[in-house]
Amino acid sequence: MNTRWPLKSEEFIKLLGVEIPVIKAPMAGGPSSPELVAAVSNAGGLGSIGGGYLTPDILEKQIREVKSQTNNPFGVNLFITDPDKEITAPGTNISEKLSSYATELGVELTGQVAPFPDFEKQFEVVLDNKVRVFSFTFGIPEKKYTEELKRNNIFVIGTATSVGEAIALQNAGCDAVVAQGYEAGGHRGSFDVENGLPLVGTIALVPQIADRLNIPVIASGGIMDGRGIYASLSLGASAVQMGTAFLACEEANVNQSWVELLLSSEDVSTVLTNAYTGKFARGIKTRFTSEMQQFEKEIPEYPSQHQHTRELRVKAKELNNSEFMSFWAGQGSAMSRKTSAKGLIEELVKEYIEVSNNMGP
Numbered sequence: 001m002n003t004r005w006p007l008k009s010e011e012f013i014k015l016l017g018v019e020i021p022v023i024k025a026p027m028a029g030g031p032s033s034p035e036l037v038a039a040v041s042n043a044g045g046l047g048s049i050g051g052g053y054l055t056p057d058i059l060e061k062q063i064r065e066v067k068s069q070t071n072n073p074f075g076v077n078l079f080i081t082d083p084d085k086e087i088t089a090p091g092t093n094i095s096e097k098l099s100s101y102a103t104e105l106g107v108e109l110t111g112q113v114a115p116f117p118d119f120e121k122q123f124e125v126v127l128d129n130k131v132r133v134f135s136f137t138f139g140i141p142e143k144k145y146t147e148e149l150k151r152n153n154i155f156v157i158g159t160a161t162s163v164g165e166a167i168a169l170q171n172a173g174c175d176a177v178v179a180q181g182y183e184a185g186g187h188r189g190s191f192d193v194e195n196g197l198p199l200v201g202t203i204a205l206v207p208q209i210a211d212r213l214n215i216p217v218i219a220s221g222g223i224m225d226g227r228g229i230y231a232s233l234s235l236g237a238s239a240v241q242m243g244t245a246f247l248a249c250e251e252a253n254v255n256q257s258w259v260e261l262l263l264s265s266e267d268v269s270t271v272l273t274n275a276y277t278g279k280f281a282r283g284i285k286t287r288f289t290s291e292m293q294q295f296e297k298e299i300p301e302y303p304s305q306h307q308h309t310r311e312l313r314v315k316a317k318e319l320n321n322s323e324f325m326s327f328w329a330g331q332g333s334a335m336s337r338k339t340s341a342k343g344l345i346e347e348l349v350k351e352y353i354e355v356s357n358n359m360g361p
């Protein structure tokens with residue numbers, strides 16, 4: 001592909017060893033199948049494994065699967081959370097509501113806590129496998145981890161939802177920062193929430209972060225086509241990270257209901273909700289998100305709510321009941337296209353070139 005990208009993007013893609021400044025977002029919980037990751041990397045972008053919920057064994061297996069399908073660089077993403085955070089019981093309103101849903105779905109809520117994978121061991125897998133890129137969300141890893149990554153020549157990308165978070169990530173030694181706007185699908189990566197959850201839109205966030213950092217900025221949130229890529233690079237980003245756009249790709253591990261909802265969605269189909277996990281995330285509106293909204297302020301923080309709703313979500317999936325499953329998606333979901341990852345990347349580049357030509361002198 002002989003596309004001319006802005007100088008900043010050219011430098012960024014050279015650094016990573018990829019051809020185009022498009023990162024397929026890491027999407028934990030299934031969508032980022034090894035096939036999707038490899039297909040994106042083979043098409044010249046950077047595929048990323050969403051390793052947050054994966055046990056070290058499965059993470060290692062997925063890395064091997066990706067490596068067997070591509071020789072190109074790819075990334076692994078993990079969650080930076082507090083492993084000692086206590087699970088708090090839901091209040092009466094939440095508890096009664098979840099119980100009524102459990103009765104409706106015919107599942108018993110045992111209150112059993114499913115442990116999260118051990119970060120240390122996940123991290124070891126990342127190091128042992130010498131992946132090209134390590135990205136993370138929900139916080140800042142301790143210095144010992146970033147130092148170890150540097151020693152292993154692994155490119156480090158953090159996630160910010162505000163200028164303050166971006167500066168903190170740069171100071172912590174990140175090589176680049178994802179600027180995640182309000183439009184973004186999935187969980188907010190916010191970690192500095194003392195003054196409330198940052199909800200800045202991508203078009204306002206990217207230039208403000210780009211103005212303050214001296215490392216590359218990766219725009220993320222609501223970018224679905226070549227126009228979005230062009231706009232992001234114009235705002236000062238070196239690259240984009242796109243999640244929702246890849247969900248309807250053939251290689252994504254996404255159930256049929258999810259794909260149908262994406263393809264039939266509209267601009268107003270998504271909502272920012274804490275109902276499923278206790279951490280705000282954007283997804284397609286369901287009966288569960290609508291009815292739980294009244295309890296927004298009472299919902300226990302992540303990972304407590306994640307644990308309290310787990311058995312409901314598992315049962316809903318088993319029953320293929322869309323009203324209780326989470327379908328993470330960004331505000332651009334209506335622009336989703338059902339194609340292959342390679343096909344999507346080719347279209348994105350073509351669209352980018354068209355816009356560039358139209359915007360030319």
Ligand SMILES: Cc1cc2nc3c(=O)[nH]c(=O)nc-3n(C[C@H](O)[C@H](O)[C@H](O)COP(=O)(O)O)c2cc1C
Pocket residue numbers: 025026027028029031050051052077136137159180183184185186187189220221222223241242243244245328329330331332
């Ligand atoms: C289904 C889904 C899962 C996601 N999981 C992760 C994740 O595990 N780690 C992460 O850093 N970001 C995750 N994100 C957020 C993306 O990195 C990115 O910020 C977002 O997809 C950008 O918005 P867009 O979906 O409008 O492209 C996820 C997004 C989606 C849609």
